[in-house]
Amino acid sequence: xxxxxxxxxxxxxxxxxxxxxxxxxxxxxxxxxxxxxxxxxxxxxxxxxxxxxxxxxxxxxxxxxxxxxxxxxxxxxxxxxxxxxxxxxxxxxxxxxxxxxxxxxxxxxxxxxxxxxxxxxxxxxxxxxxxxxxxxxxxxxxxxxxxxxxxxxxxxxxxxxxxxxxxxxxxxxxxxxxxxxxxxxxxxxxxxxxxxxxxxxxxxxxxxxxxxxxxxxxxxxxxxxxxxxxxxxxxxxxxxxxxxxxxxxxxxxxxxxxxxxxxxxxxxxxxxxxxxxxxxxxxxx
Numbered sequence: 001x002x003x004x005x006x007x008x009x010x011x012x013x014x015x016x017x018x019x020x021x022x023x024x025x026x027x028x029x030x031x032x033x034x035x036x037x038x039x040x041x042x043x044x045x046x047x048x049x050x051x052x053x054x055x056x057x058x059x060x061x062x063x064x065x066x067x068x069x070x071x072x073x074x075x076x077x078x079x080x081x082x083x084x085x086x087x088x089x090x091x092x093x094x095x096x097x098x099x100x101x102x103x104x105x106x107x108x109x110x111x112x113x114x115x116x117x118x119x120x121x122x123x124x125x126x127x128x129x130x131x132x133x134x135x136x137x138x139x140x141x142x143x144x145x146x147x148x149x150x151x152x153x154x155x156x157x158x159x160x161x162x163x164x165x166x167x168x169x170x171x172x173x174x175x176x177x178x179x180x181x182x183x184x185x186x187x188x189x190x191x192x193x194x195x196x197x198x199x200x201x202x203x204x205x206x207x208x209x210x211x212x213x214x215x216x217x218x219x220x221x222x223x224x225x226x227x228x229x230x231x232x233x234x235x236x237x238x239x240x241x242x243x244x245x246x247x248x249x250x251x252x253x254x255x256x257x258x259x260x261x262x263x264x265x266x267x268x269x270x271x272x273x274x275x276x277x278x279x280x281x282x283x284x285x
Contacts, residue, residue: 003064003086005093007054011039014053018066022078026213027136027254027276028107032068032076034211034218039070046070046178052099056086065090065110073175074103074281079110084117091117103129105281115282125285131259132281135273136216138252140243143270146232148199150240153189157203161185161194164206168223179208179221195244197237205233207241215251222255222264235267242271 008014015036022033036053038045052069064086069075079087091114094101104114108131115126153161162185169180178184188194188208197205205228208221219241224234242253255273257264269275 001058001085003056003058003089005054005056005090007052007093007097009043009050009053011036011043011051011053014055014068015040017055017063021063021066021080023214025276026216027134027252029078030134030211030213030216030218030254031105031256031279032066032078033213035068035070035076037213038211039068047072054090054093056083056090056093058086069099069101071100072102074105074283075101077104077106077110077114079113080107082109082113084113087114087117088121090114091121095121101284103281103283105279108278108280111280111282115280115284118284122284127283127285128280129283130279130281132256132279133259133265134254134256134276134279135268136252136254136276137242137271137273138246139272140239140246141270141272143236143239145236145239148197148204148233148236150237150244151196151198152192153194153196155186155189157194157196158182158185158189160203161189161196161206161208164203164223164225165208165221167225168221179210195237195241197233197240199233204228204231205237207234207237209241209245209253212250216254217245217250219245219253219255235271238268239271242273 022029047070049071056065057063064083065079067077119126162182165180193209196203205224209217210220211218245253
């Protein structure tokens with residue numbers, strides 16, 4: 001069996017080939033699906049560099065792998081069921097066209113396989129950077145909340161939101177993201193997707209809704225400053241925001257957790273999130 005890799009410059013064209021596959025399980029594919037739908041609106045939504053979008057298909061046109069990347073972020077890979085021969089073909093096509101990868105992210109079996117193949121083909125060292133779990137929610141459990149209430153961020157809150165998201169980015173040593181910039185915060189607020197937990201008019205926690213899919217939307221940017229932790233604010237906020245998204249008409253919400261943080265995995269399940277799959281994010285050194 002031989003495979004060919006087809007590259008796309010237009011997210012619309014990429015989605016023509018991949019939307020049915022990605023939408024079959026939105027939470028499992030929420031990262032790639034959300035990125036592609038956003039790039040359809042704006043090809044440079046995440047970075048000034050051109051994105052990478054590609055599929056790998058066999059002689060009969062059946063798709064065996066697909067990837068998307070917004071440099072300098074890691075490439076997101078999908079291959080379900082796993083097809084390592086197709087991933088080898090993909091790696092060779094990427095090398096042949098001069099693409100530079102900072103890493104790979106995706107469901108664990110595909111990400112593990114591609115990282116190993118990339119190391120074999122390029123000689124680059126690889127390092128497992130994060131093990132993540134994708135969760136889905138369709139109904140929010142009843143919880144007892146701490147003091148305070150959820151508030152949708154207003155235009156005048158943009159600097160506060162940007163500062164809190166930047167603090168999270170710095171604390172967790174995340175790659176710089178446009179969501180943590182003032183312009184990014186303003187945009188999220190205009191879309192009414194930035195939320196605070198507020199106690200006595202003081203903002204004590206933040207979260208944002210990002211990457212709308214077909215039926216769902218992703219909850220991200222959950223951050224509570226150190227002085228306000230261990231009071232249940234983040235759990236209450238994510239619960240209320242998840243419910244707000246369902247009220248707005250989304251059939252489901254999803255999110256990622258870092259498996260090295262057992263606390264967050266526990267509280268999200270208390271809210272009503274259930275695990276769907278694990279992602280492995282590799283760095284290419």
